[in-house]
Amino acid sequence: MSTASPNLNVMIKAARKAARGLVRDFGEVENLQVSMKSAGDFVSRADIKAEQVIREELMEARPNYGWVGEESAAEVGKDPTRRWIVDPLDGTSNFLHGLPHWAISIALEHKGEIVAGVIYDPIKDEMFTAEKGNGAWLNDRRLRVSGRRExxxxxxxxxxxxxxxxxxxxxxxxxxxxxxxxxxxxxxxxxxxxxxxxxxxxxxxxxxxxxxxxxxxxxxxxxxxxxxxxxxxxxxxxxxxxxxxxxxxxxxxxxxxxxxx
The missing domain is CATH 3.40.190.80 (D-Maltodextrin-Binding Protein; domain 2)
Structure with missing residues (x-):
């Protein structure tokens, strides 16, 4: 990956820290205590804990930014032009059924535009990142969409x-x-x-x-x-x-x- 900005480094650090807890819980998925939010839509203690870890990391580093997360109330920051948008566990049903296909998603929005993003799949150790104007990356490899035309x-x-x-x-x-x-x-x-x-x-x-x-x-x-x-x-x-x-x-x-x- 090319040189990451301070904001992107904060996002990567938060994703990796939350991932450690999620991976531990995924290894014991049959023992998780799960509550039902609505039909077919479950949230585990692991999900909520991961969001808390991410929020603490991001808000400690950037306390003036706003916040939108799947498992907690949205907040407008002292800097109303910037906010974090976070899904601590995208693929919750996969996670709870022991399917190794889920990820942590963290985005930074500035003036209504997403300017940085991190999607981390800890099971495969695949860190997808991008910043506006700086390309998209998978770990240290530059990403390009497919070239298929038919x-x-x-x-x-x-x-x-x-x-x-x-x-x-x-x-x-x-x-x-x-x-x-x-x-x-x-x-x-x-x-x-x-x-x-x-x-x-x-x-x-x-x-x-x-x-x-x-x-x-x-x-x-x-x-x-x-x-x-x-x-x-x-x-x-x-x-x-x-x-x-x-x-x-x-x-x-x-x-x-x-x-x-």
Whole structure:
């Protein structure tokens, strides 16, 4: 990775510190005490503890910044132009079922724009990072989106509604339109890693209709800095729309047209 800014170093340090506790708990996942937030949406003690660790690290380093996290109340900082956007455990259902596909996501927003992002998969020790104007990186390797130009050869990722959550008819319509024209669609259960994988060229594109800002914030800057195109499934800003589409440049337009028209 190229020289990281002080802010990005703080984010990386916070992600690694929270990861240590999550990895320990993942090794004993069957013993976790789990409470139900809503149907199919669980939060563990590990999730809450990880957010506390991240928040303490970030706010100690930058006490004037605001905060948005999945498991705690949002706060406006003394500096209203900057805020942290954090998902301490993206892929909670995978985590709780012992599936090794989950990540920590930390983003820094400045004046409504994501300027730095970290997505850390501690099981594989893959640290995806990006800062505006400084490229996207996986550990010490520069990232670029895939170069595929034909839909039939592309592999896409998405999220699907579960337990009555989200718009199932629209999601099924999306799949019925896309599956006959591409190489495949994956539903892996972590929006943050889906976006990181687009940046790494592992997927050619990703979309999701019902999504939270903390799930995608870090991925926004990582995808863009890797040369990808990104937007919402509406005319709204992607951080406010609750939906996202991202892909390499040749596939972004065709994918968006197929899903939205």
């Amino acid at each position: 839909m039939i050869g592309c592999l896409f990722a998405t999220g699907l509604p579960f337990a009555g959550k989200g718009d199932l008819p629209s999601s099924l319509r999306d799949l019925s339109r896309l599956l006959p024209q591409c190489s495949g669609v994956r539903r892996m259960g972590s929006a943050a890693l889906d976006m990181a994988y687009v940046a790494a060229g592992r997927y050619d594109g990703y979309w999701e209709r019902s999504i939270n800002v903390w799930d995608i914030a870090a991925g926004v800057v990582i995808v863009r800095e890797a040369g990808g195109f990104l937007g919402a499934m509406s005319d709204a800003d992607v951080l406010e729309a609750g939906s996202v589409i991202c892909a390499n440049e040749p596939m972004y337009g065709p994918l968006r047209k197929l899903l939205i028209d």
